[in-house]
Amino acid sequence: MADTYADSHALMKARKYESEFSIRMKKGKSGIIYFTPHGGGIEAGCSELSEFSADPQDSYYAFEGRLPSGNSVLHVTSTHFNEPNAVDLVHQHRVAVSYHGYSDSSLKNTKIGGLDEQLRNFIGEEFTAAGIPWEQEPSGSDIAGAEPGNIVNETTRGMGVQLEISTAQRNAFFGTNTFASRRSTRLPEFDNYVAAVKRAISRHVASL
Numbered sequence: 001m002a003d004t005y006a007d008s009h010a011l012m013k014a015r016k017y018e019s020e021f022s023i024r025m026k027k028g029k030s031g032i033i034y035f036t037p038h039g040g041g042i043e044a045g046c047s048e049l050s051e052f053s054a055d056p057q058d059s060y061y062a063f064e065g066r067l068p069s070g071n072s073v074l075h076v077t078s079t080h081f082n083e084p085n086a087v088d089l090v091h092q093h094r095v096a097v098s099y100h101g102y103s104d105s106s107l108k109n110t111k112i113g114g115l116d117e118q119l120r121n122f123i124g125e126e127f128t129a130a131g132i133p134w135e136q137e138p139s140g141s142d143i144a145g146a147e148p149g150n151i152v153n154e155t156t157r158g159m160g161v162q163l164e165i166s167t168a169q170r171n172a173f174f175g176t177n178t179f180a181s182r183r184s185t186r187l188p189e190f191d192n193y194v195a196a197v198k199r200a201i202s203r204h205v206a207s208l
Contacts, residue, residue, distance in 0.1 A: 004073045008037075008063075008083040011076055018066070021074055025061040025085060026054065032201060033059040033093040036100065037081040037151065040064025041071035041179055043101030045170035048182050050099055053194050059093060061086050066179070078150045078162070090151055095119070095205060096160035097197060098152040102143060104166040111137040113145035114152055115159035118207070122200035123161060130196040137164065163197075 005011040015021055022040070024047070034054050039047030039062035047062040054060040063083055065071030078098065090096055095116075102111070110127065112120050112134055120136065127134040137144040145152055145162030152160035171177055173193065175185035 003076055003080065005076055007080040008076050008086075011074060012083070015074070020066055022064045022066055023062070023083070023085060024051070024064065025089065026059060027089065028054065028057045028059040030055070030057040030059075031094045032205070033061065033089055033096050035059075035061035035086065035090070035096065035098055035152075037063050037078055037083070037086065037098070038065075038075055038100055040066055041069075042074050043170075044177055044179075045165070045173055045182060046099040046101055048173070048186065048190070049165075049194065051183075052186070052190075053097070053197055055198075059089055061089055078145065078152060079147050081151050086151060087154070090154050090160075091156070094156045094208070095201060096152050096155045097201070098145070098160065098162050100143070100162060100164045101170055102164045102166060105168050105171070107166055108133050108169040108172060109166045110134040110169060111141075111143060111164040112161065113137040113139075113141070113143065113164065114150075114161035115146060115148070116153075116157070116161050116204075117159075119161045119200060119204045122203050123163070123197060126196040126200040130192050132193060132196055133169075169193075
């Protein structure tokens with residue numbers, strides 16, 4: 001389904017900050033950023049993954065839908081996501097992981113994409129070791145994150161990793177999967193997932 005808004009600027013002109021959308025962010029010094037353009041109620045769980053992946057020295061960013069329902073109207077595809085704070089942050093980092101969600105309530109899965117091939121491979125290896133189901137998304141897919149203009153690939157190295165996580169997998173992360181309760185009801189499956197991503201990042205950074 002096509003986005004309602006052509007880009008982030010159009011969305012923010014039409015919608016009210018705080019009551020309809022919000023932005024949460026933290027700038028660190030490690031050169032690593034975890035972020036989501038589809039946080040809050042847009043793709044549930046992505047805000048929490050971004051925030052809790054980031055160590056104190058890392059950066060995170062979350063654009064969050066805050067509507068009571070129907071937050072999918074606030075979805076802006078990553079190639080058109082140009083919210084100025086996000087663009088500025090990603091441009092200052094050499095390693096980036098973006099968290100996204102796709103609709104599948106029956107199968108736990110993560111589709112790994114983006115242009116950072118080595119980090120993609122490391123994340124897949126760590127997911128396998130941690131018992132987390134995953135697949136490499138084909139480069140021609142609409143959710144492969146393979147476009148240079150995808151915000152996750154706009155790092156200082158011109159590449160990043162996009163993780164597309166199924167509804168079933170994201171539901172398994174929380175005891176109560178609501179905007180108000182997700183942060184305080186994170187389950188061991190959430191911690192296992194985040195730890196696997198961070199192990200892959202550590203391996204990746206050590207090789208750069």
